Amino acid sequence: MYIDGQWLTEGPNFEVVNPATGAKLGSVLDASTDQVQAAITAAEGALPGWSGATAYDRATILYRAHTLMMERQRSLAELMTAEQGKPLKAAMNEVKYAADFLLWFAEEAKRIYGETIPSARPDQRFLVHKQAVGVVAAITPWNYPISMLTRKLGPALAAGCTAVLKPAESTPLCAIAVFEILDDAGLPPGVANLVTVSDPRPVGDLFCTHPAIRKLTFTGSTAVGRHLAQLAAPQLKRVSMELGGHAPFIVFDDADPVHAAKGVSLVKFLNTGQACISPNRIFVQRAILEPFLKTLEARVARLRAGDGTDPATSIGPLINEAAVAKVDLQVQDAIAKGATLHTGGYRLVDGGLERGCFYAATLLSAVSPDMLIYREETFGPVAAVIPFDEEDDVVAMANDTEYGLAAYIYTQNLSRALRTFEQLNFGIIGINDINPTSAAAPFGGMKASGLGREGAREGIDEYLETKLGGLSI
Ligand code: ADP
Numbered sequence: 227m228y229i230d231g232q233w234l235t236e237g238p239n240f241e242v243v244n245p246a247t248g249a250k251l252g253s254v255l256d257a258s259t260d261q262v263q264a265a266i267t268a269a270e271g272a273l274p275g276w277s278g279a280t281a282y283d284r285a286t287i288l289y290r291a292h293t294l295m296m297e298r299q300r301s302l303a304e305l306m307t308a309e310q311g312k313p314l315k316a317a318m319n320e321v322k323y324a325a326d327f328l329l330w331f332a333e334e335a336k337r338i339y340g341e342t343i344p345s346a347r348p349d350q351r352f353l354v355h356k357q358a359v360g361v362v363a364a365i366t367p368w369n370y371p372i373s374m375l376t377r378k379l380g381p382a383l384a385a386g387c388t389a390v391l392k393p394a395e396s397t398p399l400c401a402i403a404v405f406e407i408l409d410d411a412g413l414p415p416g417v418a419n420l421v422t423v424s425d426p427r428p429v430g431d432l433f434c435t436h437p438a439i440r441k442l443t444f445t446g447s448t449a450v451g452r453h454l455a456q457l458a459a460p461q462l463k464r465v466s467m468e469l470g471g472h473a474p475f476i477v478f479d480d481a482d483p484v485h486a487a488k489g490v491s492l493v494k495f496l497n498t499g500q501a502c503i504s505p506n507r508i509f510v511q512r513a514i515l516e517p518f519l520k521t522l523e524a525r526v527a528r529l530r531a532g533d534g535t536d537p538a539t540s541i542g543p544l545i546n547e548a549a550v551a552k553v554d555l556q557v558q559d560a561i562a563k564g565a566t567l568h569t570g571g572y573r574l575v576d577g578g579l580e581r582g583c584f585y586a587a588t589l590l591s592a593v594s595p596d597m598l599i600y601r602e603e604t605f606g607p608v609a610a611v612i613p614f615d616e617e618d619d620v621v622a623m624a625n626d627t628e629y630g631l632a633a634y635i636y637t638q639n640l641s642r643a644l645r646t647f648e649q650l651n652f653g654i655i656g657i658n659d660i661n662p663t664s665a666a667a668p669f670g671g672m673k674a675s676g677l678g679r680e681g682a683r684e685g686i687d688e689y690l691e692t693k694l695g696g697l698s699i
Contacts, residue, residue, distance in 0.1 A: 227255050227257055227261065227265075227419075227420055227421055227422055228402075228405045228409065228418075228419060228420040229261065229264055229265045229419050229420075229421070230264070230265075230268035230271075230272075230415050230416045230419065231268075231409070231413075231414070231415025231416060232415070233409075234255060234261070235255070236255075237256070238258075239253040239254055239256055240253065240254065240256045240424040241253050242254060242309060242396070242397075242398060242399055244308050244309065245310070245396075245543040245544065245545055245546065245583050246311050246532075246533040246534060246542060246543045246581075246582040246584075247533065247582055248581045248582060249581075251308055251309060252399060254398040254399065254422045255422055256422070256424045257421040257422060257423045257429070259428055259432065261421060262392075262423075262428075262429050262432055263432070263436075265390045265419035266361065266390055266419075266436055266439060267438075268415070268416035268419050269361045269362075269389060269390050269416055269417070269438075270388070270438045271416050272388045272414060272415065272416030272417045273358075273360060273361060273387075273388045275414060276383075276386055276387075276414065276417045277357065277386035277387070277388075278386075279386070281335040281336045281338060281386075282335075282336065284335050284383060284384055284386065285333070285335040285336055285384065286332075287383075287408075287411050287413055288331060288383060288384060288411075289328075289329070289332045290410075290411035290412060291407050291408055291413075292325050292329040292332065294407045294410055294411055295324060295325040295328060295376075295404075295407055296321075296322070298321075298403075298407065299318060299321045299322065299325075300318070301403075302321045302400070303317035303318040303320070303321050304317070304535075305399055305400060305403055306320065306321070306397075306400055307534035307535055307542075308535075309371065309396070309397050309400055310368060310369070310371050310396070310400070310542075310545070311498070311534055311542035311543040311544075311545065311582075311583075312498070312534055312542045313534040313540065313541070313542055314534055314535060314537070316496065316534075316542075320370055320372060320373050321372055321373075323663075323665070324370075324373035324375070324376040324377075324404075325376070327373065327376040327380040327381075327665045327681065328376050328380050329665070330380065330665035330666060330681070330685075331380035331381045331383070331384035331665075331685070332380075332384065334381070334384055334683065334685075334686045335686075338356050338384075338385065338686065339356070340353065340354050340355045340356055341354040342354070345696075349698055349699055350696060350697065350699070351696075351699060352694060352695065352696055352697075353694070353697065354692060354693070354695075355692075355693045355694075355695060356691070356692060356693070357386070357690065357691050358385050358387045358689065358690065358691070359387055359440045359441045359464060359689050359690060359691055360387060360438075360439075360440035360441065361387065361388050361389070361390070361438050361439050362378075362382045362387045362388070362389045362439070362441045362442075362443060362689065363391075363392075363439045363441070363442050363443070364378045364379065364382070364389055364390070364391040364442075364443045364444075365391075365392050365426070365429075365442070365443075365444045365445070365446065365454070366378065366391065366392070366393050366394060366401070366445055366446075367394050367445050367446045368393075368394035368395075368396040368397040368545055369497060369500045369502075369545070369605075370497075370501075371393065371394065371397035371400035371401065372400050372403070372404055374445050375391060375393065375401060376404065377445075377665075377669075377680045377681060377685070378391070378443045378445075379391065379418055380685075381680075381685045381686040381688065381689050382443070382689045383413075383417065384689075385686050385689035388416060388417050388418065389417070389418045390418075390419045390420075390421060390433070390439075391419070392420075392421050392422070392423060392426065392429050392430075392433075393422065394446075395422075395424050395425075395426065396545055396546065401420055401422070402420065402422075405418065405420045430450075430453075430457070431457060433454075434454055434457035434458040434461070434463065435461060437461070439463060440463060440464060441463060441464040441465070441466070441688075441689065442458050442463055442464070442465045442466075443465070443466040443688070444465070444466070444467050444468070444469075445468040446469070447469065447470055448469040448470040448628075448674050448675070451469040451676065452674075454467075455467060455677075464688075465677060466676075466677060466680070466688050467676040467678065468502070468670060468671070468675075468676045468678075468680060469502070469631075469671065469674060469675050469676040470502055470603045470631070470674070470675060471502040471504070471603065471630075471631030471632055471671060471675050472506045472601070472602075472603055472627045472629040472631075473504060473505045473507075473629075473631060473632040473633055473634065473652070474505070474507050474508075474509055474620075474623070474624035474627075474633050474634070474650075474652075475490060475493075475494075475505035475507070475508045475509065475633075475634040476509045476620055476624060476633070476634065476635050476646065477490075477508070477509065477510045477511065477514065477518060478511050478636060478637040478639070478642060479511035479512075479514045480637055480639050480642070481514070481636035481638060482638075483510075483514040483517040483518035483521065484517065484518075486518060486636040487517075487519075487521035487525065488525065489634075489636065489658075489660045490505060490522055490609060491522055491525035491526060491529075491609075492660055493505060493634070493660035493661070494508075494607075494609045495526075495540070495541050495587055495607050497542075498541050498542050498544055498585075498606065499553075499604060499605060499606045499607045499608065500544065500545065500549070502603075502631055502632075502671075502675070503631055503632035503663070504605070505609070505634060506599070506603060506604055506610065507593070507600060507610055507612055507623075507624070508610060508611045508612065509612050509614045509620050509624065510611055510612070510614070511614055511615070512613050512614070512615055515613050518611075519568065519589075519591055522568075522609065522611070523568045526568070526569050526570065526587045526589045526609060527568075527569040527570075527587075527589075528540075529541050529587040529607075531543070531574055531579065531585075531586065531587065531607075532579070532584075533582075541587055541607055543582040543583040543584050544584070544585055544606055544607075545583065546583055549583060549605060550573055550583050550584075550585055552605070552606070553585050553606030553607070554572075554573060554585065555598065556598045556599040556602065556604055556606075557571050557588055557590065557599070557608055559597055559598045559599070560590050560597045560598070560599050560610065561590070563594065563596055563597050564592060564594065565590045565591065565593050565594075565597060565610075566590065566591045566592045567588070567590055568590070569586075569588065569589050570585075570586035570587050570588030570607070571586065571590075572585075572586055573585055573586070574586050585606055585607055586607070588607060588608040588609065589608075589609045589611070590608065590610050590611065591611040591612075591613075592611075592612075593610040593611060594612070595623075597610075600612070601627065603629070617642065617645075617646070621646060621649045621650065624650055625649075625650060625651050627673075628673055629671065629674050629675045630651050630671050630672030630673035630674070630675045631652060631654060631670075631671035631672075631675035631676070632654040632656070632662070632671075633650045633654070633655045633656070634655070634657075634659075634660065635650075635655065635656070635657050635658070637657075637658070643657050643658075651672055652671070653668075653669075653670045653671040653672050653675065653679075654670075654671075663681075664681065665681050665682075666682055667681060667682050668680070668681060668682040668683075668684045668685070669681045669682075
């Protein structure tokens with residue numbers, strides 16, 4: 227753990243395992259409530275100095291952190307593959323994406339502009355000033371174990387906030403590696419603190435109730451996000467919530483079915499389907515259903531599951547046993563209710579894969595609204611295809627979910643693309659594009675997918691208060 231600029235190494239600890247092999251990777255400290263309290267106190271103590279530093283000084287440290295992260299890209303990616311399971315190439319991409327947030331917010335730090343506003347009174351002036359929210363508590367997930375940290379710490383530190391971060395219990399080693407970078411970049415003691423725990427609940431409670439914490443930023447499941455938002459409400463703490471999704475992927479009959487199927491095969495199986503923007507319902511207009519399924523089936527059947535260190539691996543393991551059980555339950559439920567299974571549909575247990583949490587890349591069609599997979603987030607390597615006939619129907623079906631994070635539209639008709647873009651209630655929409663994400667673009671959801679945006683110009687606003695000065699002259 228890293229508290230007030232010091233590395234702690236002694237004390238009770240818990241194990242971290244490789245999800246591809248079940249092998250123990252290491253142990254990390256299991257923080258006591260007193261230690262979490264000490265981390266909050268350290269962040270509180272460092273706040274005046276850090277928020278009072280110039281934006282140029284804060285940016286200099288973030289630039290250095292960006293450089294160090296890119297210098298360590300390979301070793302960070304190898305650690306991520308071992309701890310989280312994703313193929314090395316995907317891990318390399320994630321480290322680059324993570325570093326992008328440090329660079330973007332180093333730049334944005336210098337663009338925290340205020341305003342002057344004309345008054346109706348000739349003897350009055352209005353000044354609008356932006357200042358850091360204060361101490362921030364951050365809780366991050368395991369699926370993107372480095373980029374989810376920099377997407378929060380980058381803007382928080384750029385804005386002048388100090389922070390305490392609790393990473394997911396399955397991926398604390400990646401978090402430690404990020405904090406080594408911040409330490410090496412010269413971040414002053416107490417500005418960012420890391421606490422690792424095996425049971426997140428007491429820390430979550432403390433973060434939500436501690437008076438020194440002014441803001442909670444959380445990425446994880448909707449159930450936990452709701453719980454934390456409720457706990458934080460009596461204190462009127464600010465919250466940013468990046469929660470679950472159930473992305474529709476709509477393929478209209480004027481799109482090239484082969485191109486669209488390739489897109490699905492790439493985005494659906496990224497990170498073994500363990501992404502909040504992963505397509506969960508693939509709606510295909512009936513006229514092109516057959517060629518679409520033919521291409522998708524061939525591509526899904528070719529995907530090779532394995533250890534992410536093997537260059538031949540295209541999909542890694544799921545994070546744990548519970549994830550395998552959830553995915554299999556949704557697949558078996560769909561088959562029992564009449565879905566067609568094209569390929570996959572079982573846990574992989576041969577050739578050494580039995581030691582890890584591997585599930586075969588799976589394609590289901592004829593999926594219908596009565597199936598679990600139509601409503602629940604899968605977070606696994608299962609493509610679920612649903613036929614549709616009319617544009618109006620598919621928009622209504624796509625919006626028929628409590629979630630509102632990502633959606634995808636494939637069409638060659640510009641009017642239809644814009645119409646559908648406007649009608650879909652989702653925060654991120656890819657139009658003939660499977661990767662609508664960037665440090666420069668606002669990421670976040672509507673409805674039960676969350677509150678607030680990360681990245682982009684908006685990303686730093688989440689960590690700023692607006693202060694008005696009214697002056698009589
Ligand atoms: P997932 O189902 O993707 O693991 P979670 O919402 O359970 O998503 O986990 C995301 C993050 O939230 C992790 O850091 C986890 O430790 C944390 N977390 C889970 N439950 C709680 C809780 N009750 N209080 C605080 N943090 C929690």
